[in-house]
Amino acid sequence: MSSASLINPADSIETQNAKLLHIADALMRRIENQTAQSGAAYVQFERAALLEKRVRQRTEELERTLDLLQDSNAQLARANAEAEDARRDLADAIETVKEGFALFDPQDRLVMFNSRFCRDFRDVAPDLAPDMSFDSYISRIAGSRYLALPDKDTPEAWRARRMARHQDRNVMFNVELTQDRWLQVSEQRTGKGGTVVLQTDVTDLIRIERQERARLESAQARMIQATLDHLNQGVAIFDASGRLLGWNQKIGALLSVPARLMQLGVTFDAILDQLGQAFVFLGGVDRTIFRHWADHGHTVEPISFEVRHGARDILHVFGRGLPDGGFLISVTDVTAEREAAQRLFEINEMLEQRVMERTLELEDALNAAERANASKNRFVAAASHDLLQPLSAAELFIGSLSDKLGDPADRQVLAKAGTAIKSAVSLIDALLDISKLDSDKLHFDIRAVALSEILDPLRDEMEVLAAEKGLRLTILPSHAIVESDPAYLRRVIQNLAANAIRYTEAGRVLIGVRRQGNSVRIEVWDSGPGIAEEDQDAIFEEFHRLDRAASRNDGLGLGLAIVERACTRLGHPLGLWSEPGRGSCFRVSVPVAGQAGPERRDPARSRKIDLGLSGLIVLLVENEPELRRAIQLLIESWGVDVIEAENGEAALSLLEDLDIMPDAMILDQQLGAGPKGTELLQILTAKYGPRPAVILTADRSEAVQRACEALGVTRMLKPLDRTDLATFLSDACLAGDA
Template identity: 80%
Template sequence: MTSTSLINPSDTIERQNEKLLQITDALMRRIENQTSQSGVAFAQFERAALLEKQVRQRTSELERTLDLLQDSNARLASASAEAQDARRDLADAIETVKEGFALFDPNDRLVMFNSRFCRDFRDVAPKLTAGMSFNEYIDRIASSRYLALPDADTPAGWRVRRLERHQDRNVMFNVELTQDRWLQVSEQRTGKGGTVVLQTDVTDLIRIERQERARLESAQARLIQATLDHLNQGVAIFDEDGLLLGWNRRIGTLLAVPAHLIQLGIAFEALVDQLGRDLDFLGDVDRAAFRAWASRQGRGEPISFEVRHGRRDVLHVFGSGLPDGGFLVSVTDVTAEREAAQRLFEINEMLEQRVMERTLELEDALGAAERANASKNRFVAAASHDLLQPLSAAELFISSLAGRLENDADRQVAAKAGSAIKSAVSLIDALLDISKLDSDRQRFDIRPVALSEIFLPLRDEMEVLATDKGLGFSIVDSALTVESDPAYLRRVIQNLAANAIRYTETGRVLIGVRRQGNSARIEVWDSGPGIAEEDQDRIFEEFQRLDSKASRNDGLGLGLAIVERACARLGHPLGLWSEPGRGSCFQVSVPLAGRAQPRVISAQAPRKIDLGRTGLIVLLVENEPELRRAMQLLMESWGADVIDAGDGEAAIDLIADLELMPDAMILDQQLGPGLSGTDLLVELTRRFGPRPALILTADRSEEVRRTCESLGVERMLKPLDRTRLGQFLTEAARAVP
């Protein structure tokens, strides 16, 4: 069954509307003529009415579509016109560009170009067409007869290099044309991947640059020649073939070559042959070696040597390669330098001989000085020991005698005699200390030491001196531990305190400690007369006392000299603040150490010794009869029973004969040949067991101190400390059962 349409779709809208109206009218007339028909006719009417509504709707849509189509056609026509105008404007703009312009699309197809593009390539310009590929364009340029290539280059090689450069995003280079013309070609990529090629005529710029370069080269050549002529050295420049390019007059003078023989273009070999036979090569380089270096294979490293011209002149020759393959030779007259060097060598030999002679003399003098110093130290040590023995005996005798005198005048005389002996002992101790500090062999026992171990004994000792002068004296306790030699540190503080008390008439003396970072600064303050600034260095010299009225009993000015030497050897900075009329402050800075357990030291020593009826038996071994007798009298006056001997063997025999072991032992270290005091202590302890013991010695060496420490026995230095001796006996008496 076929479907027949009442309206031909190929008709126009107007024709279709006309047909629809005719159909509608026909249907209306038919309905009017057939009113008697049944509902079928009415249904057909309804369908016709619906069809008419659809026709109207369709007609309205078609009319709107037609309007849109007409508007679009109008805009398209306008855009096409504008594009044509823009293209004409772009072509006109490109045409006005003074450079040659061409545009290639992303596929490297020529889109457009102006009339100046490839204008200098007359055989290429007529063949340029839109749509031409970039490779075809390069092929035509490479084969153009207007392209000037170097002799060693070919069109094929130029084409390959040009296409390689085309791969870069931005390219700029110069192209040489025939008849001495130049083009600058630049390529730029567009945003869509196309290529813009510009060709600029730079012939004038190239020619101007060439002229300027020639002018500069000419000026530079004149400048170089002027510079060479003013040099004190002779200079010759050769090209890569060894031909002379430039030189100065000085080289002919130095080498004794006539000026007419040095010509432009002369070969190096010929120039070397012209050198006089009186030119002697010195060292390892000769004429053959110089020629070998000047060859092309030998210019890698510079060459340097000397030649002798005539009898006196010495020339230094230096050759070096140049970047262009040539080389340069310079000649310098070093006659004066070599003569000066020879004179210096001769003078140096003479001075070395004198220095050697002087060194031998100084070594002899130094050896003599060292021997003299060692002899002095031995003499001081021996003399100190020999002097201290009778002085100790005298002091003990006077102490014993003072207790038995009833007349005040006699006691005063005895006291003055004791004071004089103490002054002599102090002087000997000071001389011995200075001798030790001046000796390089002196060794220090550097270890942690609590300041309280030094301050407590000093308080007792210094308080007596200060009280005798009516001065106040105090020490501010400190819990700090320092790193030093305890014996020498105590001697330093003791000397500073004694010096302060000695020169202070009224007021007080104070010892305190300030912590400063990693060190402790020990300060000794006094309210004395003060020291003028110009005298503050002089007071540390030996036998210097600012108070001219002071007596010999007030010291000989050695205390501060010992302090200065001890601090220097220990590495403890020593400082001084003083102002005349306001007092002084001596300062000693000592490095801090870890905490050390302070040793318990009795703060008070008994002034009056009375052993009572303890029955204390003391063994006294001393090889000096006078000192032994004085100590025996002193200890017996205190209530002790003393058995004495002159050496170790006698002491052992005496104890064996008496069959009696003493309660305490006082042994001298220097007992002469045989057993020493410490050896005797070891032997007695082995035979009879341990007993309280005391080693007497005038030897202040570290060896003796360490030996006593290892045995756990106290060392008492001579002259004897009467108070400490009494304290030792009191403690021994308490231990007697």
Template identity: 65%
Template structure:
């Protein structure tokens, strides 16, 4: 209901509204309570009318939307129906059988070719059929050719198990020799698409190709068998002959009529029984048992002799189909050659035995000569070292007393000559020991810096005389070696480097080489030609023949090579003429050394502190010249010396004098009586422990160990006066 007529003009509607508004204003201002109530009802009516009008508009819009949605739904249904029709038409055009199952394994749709070959089940296949029912229908179809021994229920159970896989593909045999390939594919929502393809033509083509290949292989096998220089025969699982070559009949002398397809192996063996003798391997019964074996056959090999002496080697092996193949080889020539070789071998063995006995006799003689030589060199060296040591001590005493001048120069040259002779004797002793079988090595952990330090002190003077720059690269590595022999190796290498280097420098360093330390001695000398690098390790071989014997007799590198071989330290050499040389020794690494500790300064040639010490030393030496030289030297230092020739004389002298000496200087070899070690123990029992040094030309490890056990110092002959002075000074300190 509207207060104005909508068909009126706007001017007329405005006039009406103005009048209504005026009347309402008057009613508000002058009306009674009844009129106020009526006006309130009027307001409510107007409000209700407005809300009804709004709801009517909303309803009209909703109806419009509903009509539009219905129109869209109709179009969508039409499109879906069209798509379904198109899908059905497309599926129908597919040459394979097609079916779609939803995620609950219920058939959604299929084409007319699906299960067309199972004509007795085609009417039951329609949308809504469960997958299990579809499998059950197919398993009971008379057009399904089940494998031998398989029931429809077992086939259906196997088909359901395959259906659980993500991707399935297999062939199904139908009646009348037809084949169907079935494949399953999963859809995105978990459904299943089943496709059936007729593969009968492919299977038949494959059979034809397989048969053709078998024929071709048969021809190839026949050609191969005829080409072989061996006789070959093949038997099936029933030991019947399947194939053979002509060589087999030739080797056994069998006519063609006896070698026929299907002939029994055992019949053939019986026919050969009179002409064949089993000579090596198994016998006839063992061969028969092998052929009759029901299980897998292992390989078998044996030899037989046929007729007038032909030797045949037979080799048999089982095949996967339980058949077996046998090959026969004529080895008559090889066996005759082997017999002749055996006869020759016996003759040769007899001759080798005779030569071996002769060589053993020669070797025994050489070993005896070598042992005799070693004993002679050791004894001769000991006898030579005694007077040399005495001469050096006399010269040292004179040199200390001379103030210099020409006499001092002459004495120095004499001492140098004696030192050269001493070095030659030491080298001969070392070679004799290294060549002998009784060498005992003291392999232990040793710090390289303890080897380098004395070598540096010793070689610096020689290098300085020639104006060479001698450098040692510090190393804190510990190695496994014999300290004495390792020092001798490096000493000889350094001496050679300094001797043959005229200008430049000599460098000693260490490189890590895996688990070993490679000690390298570099020089800037003349170098060594490649053809001479092996010759330099020979005894008395020097490349520079113009040098005098005072510069060595060529024994240093021979000692180095022998010592490295006995220690197991690989020795290497790099050299280039005009540039220099590098000798390398590889020694096993045993860790790192402790930090350096301060050491006492080197003692001077003439110890000044002994003159005021009042030291009394007991000297026991059986060689008169050596004993006198040592006495003169020690007395020149201010030491009071009491002398004895042997152990009984020393003990008698101590009893007569009734004094306790401050130091003992004892020779190890004192003639037929007790040795120096035994004498020390006797003196120790009487007077207690005293400072003692053992002097000897014996360089055996047994003597070193004996001195070590007693806590005694050991000085080697020729005697080093500096070491002797150092011992006496230590004794003087203990006395004070």
């Protein structure tokens, strides 16, 4: 419709404007109504578009899922085909196996088997089917008429044993079938717990084994008989019924049994009855006991005894039971051994008599020596006492005369005479001390003593002597309390200090105390010329002084001899370290008061008591024949058995030949060209185990002492102290009893 139909041109302008406004208003309202309707439609359009998008997405996802499902179905079909192919291949494979094969799952259900499985049990093979239980399979086998059961065995008992074997992880056994046929059955567990059963026909192997066993038994019987005939003993073998199974010709000759009696099946009683009165049973066994042993006792324990045949023949009879219930008898001619033993017994008695006579002679000689030594000690003591009185008077006279002489030359001569008398007095005192220390009647006053009570007064005394030579003396204080004889311990330290000052020209002398476990070590150091290693043993000898510049002093050479004797008698180990040009150190170890230590015995008393060493076996290795013989006779007089050798090689060879390990060992350190005593001890310990041992040596060097300490053995210095030796053997005997 055009605008000409809406407005009449004939109308006035106002009318036309009014109509136009009315039309415009109507059009505006219409447009507004149309805009509201189009907004709601747009919202519906948006919803429809969103739903369409979601449906399209879900459709695409569904399509993809269907594609995946189709792929999975295809893969499953291929897997099933492959599994079926594998199953057919496995079935074909096990069908080619020459043995019967069956597979049971972890629940003991039959999964698969080949045609050879249970083929020998023709009444069981038709019943085999997948999913059959293992118990049903065994029950059918136990009831099969083709299974050959042992005598007095039942199918139920066989089935129970077979199911019990099934519990083992690996099973293998043989099953006997009828008509002398055999199957070998084996079971193996799979990784998932299933069971593989294999049945193998071993009939041919069993039959070949039987033939071979029969052949070997025949050959073995011939070999056994040949062996019996070559034995130097008579042998007879009886079965469980006491009937003769085997024998050699030697037993008939030894027992003087006629050949007609030694036949297969002859009873033991018949043979025993043939032994006439010429056979005399010895050792508490008679015919009745021997017969009873053959009837009943041979299954419990063997029997051994001797019989006398005729005037001089001695036969040893030994019987032992056999595993099958029979028994074996062996007869040995021991006439020569018994005669030799009798001769050895007679020789031993003669030697014991000679040893006793020699021991008595040695005891007499020892007593004479001890009496002579005691007489010497009494003489020295008496002479020393008698000599000291006039010498003391001479000192007084010289002292009173010196005040009256005005001439310096006369005074000098008189002073020299006084010095000579003082030296004589010191010499006599030293000899008297040595005599006392050598005497068995000397008794020590062992008690707790503070070292400060010895060292403090010694400082005042020795400082004067050190100052006279320009030496610096240092005595370190000590609060240790030791167990010793205070008088002799003071004399030991005093002699060592005086000796250090005497032989030191310049420098210092140091006295100190070190704690060592349950003991203390008193050390005397000096900066003197030192002592060569080859001279370190000689300095402890009487009247021995080294030829050095220091020897011009008034030393008498008895101080160290007194020190060594006193330390030995007190049980205080004495050590020495010295190096030429660097000085020396003398060391004395003293036990701390209140600490348990080895018991010190008075030598005079130790010889009067029974040491209780009877039966003790001691290995003595000493390369000096005279000293070895002296030690052997001494310890044999105490009841000790001695194995003696001159060096390590001879000792090892002797122990191997005797097959005896001694209870204790006394080894010399210097054994010639062979191993030293400490080295021999290591060899013996490695071969036979640890034993109480002592190292004999005259070497007082630090090296030997350290070697003995490393091995845990005692170093016993020469000359040998019999008390120390007796103490060592007593401790060894107690260790063996423990």
